[in-house]
Amino acid sequence: MSxxxxxxxxxxxxxxxxxxxxxxxxxxxRVLYEAEDHPDAEAVHTRAREHDPSVSxxxxxxxxxxxxxxxxxxxxxxxxxxxRFELADRPHHDHLIDIESGxxxxxxxxxxxxxxxxxxxxYGYEIVAHRLELYCRKRKGDG
Amino acid sequence: MSxxxxxxxxxxxxxxxxxxxxxxxxxxxRVLYEAEDHPDAEAVHTRAREHDPSVSxxxxxxxxxxxxxxxxxxxxxxxxxxxRFELADRPHHDHLIDIESGxxxxxxxxxxxxxxxxxxxxYGYEIVAHRLELYCRKRKGDG
DNA sequence: AATGACTCTGAGAAGCATTCTCAAGAAAGC
DNA sequence: GCTTTCTTGAGAATGCTTCTCAGAGTCATT
Numbered sequence: 001m002s003x004x005x006x007x008x009x010x011x012x013x014x015x016x017x018x019x020x021x022x023x024x025x026x027x028x029x030r031v032l033y034e035a036e037d038h039p040d041a042e043a044v045h046t047r048a049r050e051h052d053p054s055v056s057x058x059x060x061x062x063x064x065x066x067x068x069x070x071x072x073x074x075x076x077x078x079x080x081x082x083x084r085f086e087l088a089d090r091p092h093h094d095h096l097i098d099i100e101s102g103x104x105x106x107x108x109x110x111x112x113x114x115x116x117x118x119x120x121x122x123y124g125y126e127i128v129a130h131r132l133e134l135y136c137r138k139r140k141g142d143g
Numbered sequence: 144m145s146x147x148x149x150x151x152x153x154x155x156x157x158x159x160x161x162x163x164x165x166x167x168x169x170x171x172x173r174v175l176y177e178a179e180d181h182p183d184a185e186a187v188h189t190r191a192r193e194h195d196p197s198v199s200x201x202x203x204x205x206x207x208x209x210x211x212x213x214x215x216x217x218x219x220x221x222x223x224x225x226x227r228f229e230l231a232d233r234p235h236h237d238h239l240i241d242i243e244s245g246x247x248x249x250x251x252x253x254x255x256x257x258x259x260x261x262x263x264x265x266y267g268y269e270i271v272a273h274r275l276e277l278y279c280r281k282r283k284g285d286g
Numbered sequence: 287a288a289t290g291a292c293t294c295t296g297a298g299a300a301g302c303a304t305t306c307t308c309a310a311g312a313a314a315g316c
Numbered sequence: 317g318c319t320t321t322c323t324t325g326a327g328a329a330t331g332c333t334t335c336t337c338a339g340a341g342t343c344a345t346t
Contacts, residue, residue, distance in 0.1 A: 135272040200297090
């Protein structure tokens with residue numbers, strides 16, 4: 001188990017946020033580095049408890065809020081459900097959300113991005129960031 | 144006060160949703176036709192009470208949920224706050240946000256929408272709704 | 287217009303995600 | 317080790333939304 005890299009990264013994350021290094025926060029930061037999905041606060045809390053069972057819900061919410069506010073986390077609010085978090089330094093991607101199961105699929109379309117740039121250009125702008133979410137339903141007749 | 148057209152439209156809306164025509168629902172549907180913004184459930188409730196003071200919060204939420212589910216209303220969730228509603232037959236648009244001035248420009252790109260549909264299709268989905276926001280900065284050298 | 291099957295309704299309770307409160311507990315600097 | 321300051325956990329509180337249920341209303345049929 002080479003968890004040393006994650007531990008280093010997560011301490012760094014806390015330092016970049018000007019936060020004191022504490023056990024609960026390390027657990028939370030580690031969860032964020034380990035995550036390959038977009039966990040919500042509840043999920044982060046649950047996973048953090050596997051590293052430190054004492055981590056409270058309040059601390060999970062608090063820490064996530066601070067990191068998001070400092071720009072170290074991206075937040076996604078997929079239509080009404082719980083806010084989901086993701087490290088801001090992870091590569092950009094857009095989201096396809098299954099409105100029935102809540103499952104999220106990541107995708108990137110350079111064609112769409114190119115068209116977005118053209119739209120922006122048309123209005124005299126250049127894109128700094130964007131958000132694209134597709135709310136979808138499984139197609140019937142597909143395997 | 145020529146509210147006859149609105150009344151007609153709103154009855155039609157309820158019929159299209161397979162709902163019985165009731166006073167509270169007529170009030171709610173009328174509010175939706177009168178609205179030129181994107182009211183949340185609370186706002187719809189408040190405005191509906193001006194037409195029928197007895198309309199309850201529960202009925203407002205219930206009716207909006209049904210209409211949204213049947214695709215007659217679009218919903219927007221701006222940053223975790225309350226869900227906002229808009230008639231689905233109002234023209235769709237996406238947003239280009241000037242990150243310096245906060246100015247919002249509405250746009251539509253059928254090319255982008257077509258590509259979105261293709262992305263969804265690729266993963267076995269059909270799009271029910273989407274959200275596209277471009278966060279931009281004015282291009283230098285442009286007026 | 288009365289009937290009857292079924293749908294709607296209001297009021298308040300309940301449910302979720304999230305935030306707040308506060309006294310006890312740690313981190314960092316000295 | 318002591319002090320200052322920040323954090324913490326537990327639970328209460330909040331805000332939005334949904335549920336419960338008995339009474340009232342709708343609508344197709346007489």
